[in-house]
């Protein structure tokens with residue numbers, strides 16, 4: 001990244017007008033066309049509005065994005081330094097109250113510097129001790145159980161009944177939580193995000209469930225995620241342990257849901273894609289990678305904030321300016337992409353797992369769960385999208401991309417023709 005201290009006139013966020021709305025980049029039928037327009041006009045970093053009248057910088061270039069994410073001394077996650085506080089930019093219905101909060105958030109994903117360096121090792125330790133074969137077996141069992149519930153019906157919504165359920169069931173077992181507790185946690189986390197500033201009762205309930213579970217896991221000496229966190233010395237108190245367990249669970253369930261659902265959309269709606277898998281030339285892993293390259297699950301990362309004035313690509317990023325990494329745009333940067341889809345096979349240079357201090361600690365575990373969820377479904381049922389593939393309804397979040405619904409039909413097991421292999425079984429992956 002070409003970041004340098006300001007030395008001459010450079011464009012400031014406040015100088016820009018008629019900024020593109022961030023949601024336009026994620027809801028556009030052809031997001032790449034929008035990014036291309038921004039790239040042509042602005043280069044590797046463009047001014048956008050997070051919501052109307054709430055300006056931010058959007059990083060479009062792959063190398064600029066990596067440089068920014070790695071430079072966590074200049075770009076931090078603490079939104080209390082946002083220079084828009086007090087300007088009355090957020091209306092009562094804004095969804096940005098939490099993203100641009102005035103008080104620093106206490107969790108791992110929002111911590112910076114020494115605090116993040118203290119909170120991150122317990123997460124790595126807790127995730128490292130997970131046996132991938134066991135995680136695979138748990139995933140397979142739970143996926144099978146969910147498919148059992150709808151296979152006789154001949155139709156299902158693969159988001160509500162599968163992709164959104166598998167992750168929290170798997171995580172609940174890996175966390176040592178009861179499924180009902182895990183489900184409640186997921187509901188609360190989502191509601192807190194949507195409720196913005198007015199979420200005190202929900203936050204209290206969340207804290208109570210998770211701190212209780214941490215104490216329970218310590219008492220029992222469990223070796224699951226909560227058990228490892230419950231005795232880790234890096235924490236100052238149990239509230240930090242509880243917040244970290246919540247952060248892991250929330251990060252995993254949302255991201256896995258989107259990855260599983262997106263892969264199913266591609267397989268079911270793009271004949272080129274499904275034929276390549278059924279023809280045996282691509283493995284499910286290649287399909288998962290292609291999803292992240294083509295239509296990543298997290299098109300934009302939560303904003304960072306500049307701690308000092310810095311010039312990037314002729315733009316003056318002022319102290320407190322929000323800076324958002326557009327993962328989708330960075331993955332489609334012409335400098336790292338070609339027109340040949342085979343170039344993406346085996347290539348994992350995408351930014352879908354982030355970079356720098358906050359990079360995802362669980363790309364392997366995430367892949368195990370997603371791979372099994374997609375494979376089990378395709379192996380068990382011959383599903384067809386119920387409706388026009390071009391009319392799949394997408395959720396409206398600028399941060400996550402996933403279908404709101406995925407209605408499918410399939411012959412019930414007795415009617416099914418002898419199964420045609422949907423992907424190669426000759427060399428099973430090492431789970």
Ligand code: HEM
Pocket residue numbers: 108109110120123247248249251252253255256259292297298301302351352353354355357358359360361362363365366367369
């Ligand atoms: C078992 C599954 C997963 C777990 C337990 C998990 C956990 C986490 C945690 C705890 C963080 C915060 C790290 C920190 O701030 O230091 C994180 C970050 C991240 N995760 Fe994951 N994750 C999972 C799956 C995924 C998947 C499937 C994706 C996308 C395909 C993903 C993408 C990301 C990204 C992009 C970040 C960085 C966010 C940022 O820098 O703003 N994760 N993950």
